[in-house]
Amino acid sequence: MKLRVFAAPLAEAVAFAARALPTRPPVPVLAGILLRTDESGLHLAAFDYETAATTRVDAEIADDGTTLVSGRLLNEICKTLPKAAEVDIELSGSRLLVTSGTARFTLPTLPVEEYPQLPGVPDTVLTVQADTLADAVAQVAVAASTEESLPVLTAVQLLLEDDRITLAATDRYRFAVRELTVQPTGTLPAVKPKTGKKKDEADDGAVLIPAKFLAEATRAMTGEHPVAVGWSDGQLTLTTAGSSIGTRLLDGDFPRHRGVFPTPADAELTVTVPTDEALAALKRVALVASDKTPVRLTVTDDGQQLLLEAGHGDDAHAVDRIPCNTTGHLDGATIAFNPGYLADALKALTAPEARLHATSATKPALLTGHSGELADTDYQHLLMPIRLNG
Template identity: 30%
Template sequence: MKFTTNRDNLLKPLQLVTGVVERRQTLPVLQNILVSADDNGLSLRGTDMEVEMVAQASEGVTVVRPGETTISARKLSDIWRALPDGAEVSIEVHDDRAVVRSGRSRFTLSTLPASDFPGLDSTAADTEFNIARGDMQRLVRQTSFAMAQQDVRFYLNGMLLEVTDQHIRSVATDAYRLAMCTLSQGVAGVERIRAVVPRKGVLELARMVADNDEDVHCAIGKNYLRARQGPFSLGTRLLDATYPDYENVIPPMPDNRFVADRETLRSVFGRVGILSNEKYPGVRLGMEADVLTVQANNPEQEEAEEEVAVEYGGEKVEIGFNVAYLQDILGVLDTDSVRIAVSDSESSALIDGPGAEHSVYVLMPMNL
């Protein structure tokens, strides 16, 4: 196998494909990426047997001799990044060695047979649909931060993607907070499909759609999801689990609610949170007559307090929250204002952006 290309043509494909490859693998070939060259151009594939990324490249690639092999993902990616912008590069494979040449540089890498590289089994799709790149970004960005990490309830270590003929919705929760984003576009003929996408698949999907304006084509099967966007394709196994009944967790809009400028409130939480308990970073919110008082203290008897002008006409309420969780929510909302509503000091808060009900957040209170 031999091909030539410009360094810049393969930089993003290599970064995306290498992103799914784990550094520590029981199978050595899984530390490699599959490189295939034919008359149609170049194909790069990486997998950890749960998530798979494929990148196609044809423009600016000259295939001198077709073939395929597997090359260390990290080493090839590191070499590629280290080459100067615009450099012309060739890769030639002989026996079990791949030689990378660019200018006066030469790198000789070990390879493993392409026949050893595993594929990711997939089932036939139950539904397929196209979604605008911006909408897919919104579904992921506004909910994925609430996914759990390494929770024994493994279904929490992922994001629910729900498709009906009325909506496409994403939901994530770690049992302390819940995030939901709904697009008011459905898929005709679909009654209800629920796919629990694992955390890594969600994060790699976000990376894939970050810099490409093309629509995303999604195919969902019984245990598999594939998302294609232009020359890139992400495949991921789905978590075999029943997701919690999230709709019962979302309370009706409480009467005690205030509206504030989102960036102002975010800055206040950032300042006051400096003196919160490092292990349990909580802040206390006191609401009364168009004023919100934000307080924090720590075991060293240090305190911080700041008042914020808000729109509030409810009862006097004091309630505590994890300030990091509040900041996460304010960081992904795409509205100028934020609305926080509570029933009392012991009930969950409902948070959204006024006039932008497509994103809703539920946050458990914290004892301070």
Template identity: 40%
Template sequence: MKLTVDPKPLAELIAWAARAIPNRPTVPVLSGLLLHASDDKLTVSAFDYDASAVATIACEVAEPGRIVAPGRLLAEVAKALPDRLIVDLTATDTEATIRAGRSDFTLRLLPADDYPTLPTPPEPAGTIDAHSFAAAVAQVHPATSNDDTLPMLTGIRLDTDGDQLTLAATDRYRIAVTDTTWNPTAGPISAMIPGRHLHDIVKGLGNGPVQLAINDSMAAFTTSDRQSTVRLLDEQFIDYRARVAMDTTITATVDAPALAAAVKRVGLVADRKTGTAIRLAFTDGEVTLRAGGDDIGRGNETLDSALDGEPIEIAFQSGFLLDALGAIPGKARIGMTEPNKPALFSSEDGSHKQLVMALRLS
């Protein structure tokens, strides 16, 4: 293999693909990145049997070839190269040399013949704007769990109904649901996608349309120069629509970013050992935040708020409260019934809803 390529797109390409390298590969070759050069294109791939990442950039190929380089080391080298000098990459069967100006690196290669065949993606089901899709995933991902003993809680549910695409997640303590639009080319789809993988995938989608493809076992996400696949989880999930359709008798409307900033301030005196509880006391025209106690200190802050219903005081774990508010860019509606019952956080347009468990007041 012999090629020349611009350093900046090369570093971005390799860094994106390297995210799919497993932390503990089942076989050594999976710690590498597969590089394939031909037809003035360089394709970089990563695969761990559960997820794959494939990306392509233009380059000048003098000699086509296929190698497997140590992935994370290659990413560090590519990142460190001078960003204004053309990169020359040459490789034999056993080592690759990367040169940029006076910088010169030689890396030992892994056996390319041992690298597994990459999965074939399913047939496309439709397209969605990359920015809209990434924003929707960011809204629901905090509600996923890291507990692998119950895979359902680690996933993000994807459902479509006509031109509406819905993402949902839960970790038992909250349920997050976001509706957005897409352009379907096939019938309705439903899938449970590992939340960690989907969160990583959308970080590198860039701008423009993303093609979604889903079958019974795999989901694929494709842009003009990148493609990711991920193995699906079991389709079992809760009836999230019924949960977030709860009736509420009290509704407070407040500026979500302002309330989140106030939560961070008063939370400085909350007791980390017993949980960072934030109390919200809603009255006509304002909400008062309280945290802390006699042992550590107390924090209080008051913000403007509109209230429809009776005054109420309710408490939340600060992390859950910040996640719910962080998913809403403007005004948030907080629907409540009783101090010890879950509250429903909603965006003004209703496209995002998050049901959050309240803490018992003492």
């Protein structure tokens, strides 16, 4: 192997492949990034039996070859090289030589023959703009659980119906849902019905994707270009120009939101507030709150202001108020939320105004965006209130 490549695209490619490197490799070879050359350039790959990443970079190839080197070390080296510099890479025996300007690195190689075979790329099921998908995933992934004891709740559910996908995530205390338009290929891979249950009509178009993977992968592929999404045989892969990253799908019964979510029409009280002002006030008030200390929301008697309050008694106390518009009335004037969960929901909105639809101080409330005269129904965030004592 002998080649020359520019430092900037090399560093980008190595960083992309490094996303699939395990934190604690079960075997030494999985700590490596696989380098392979052919007439189309330099190919890089990493695989940890769960996640696989492959990418390609243009290069001047003098001699073809394949080698395996420490991925984290190669990634750190590439980060330090001047972006406009040229990099010479040469395999010499059991060492990989990396040279750029006056800098020269000699890296030991790992046994290529022990590296596992990379999984295949499933056929494309749908395509969507990369930026659009990344934004949608970021909106819902915030509601996914981080508790590994319930793997199904660490997932984002993707449901394809005609030319629309629904992304959903929940940790039981909040439930985020986003819909967007895509370009389906018209063919769905077969999905086996769950044991002991009748096959649901929507099962073929629904998959469970680890939320952490999906958020990181879509963020890595952002740009004004399409990304192809495919899945089959328990594997999902995202592919865009020259790069792909995939992971194993999760299995389980994901909680339903259709028919469960309250609708804006169900609300006894709807409060509309400026999103940025609400976030700023919440941030101030939450300084005296903790994960177990709720922020209390109360509409003033004239319906023109929303009071945000945290703390009481001998504890630290904070209060702030923001302008609002209200429709309806809520029995039990105060509704309380986990401040972190409420902040996450507000941050996920892309609209200048936020609307809180409440049916009761103790039942889940629905948060949606609002722009001028138009309501943003493509994104909905359900929040479970915290019951107040007394």
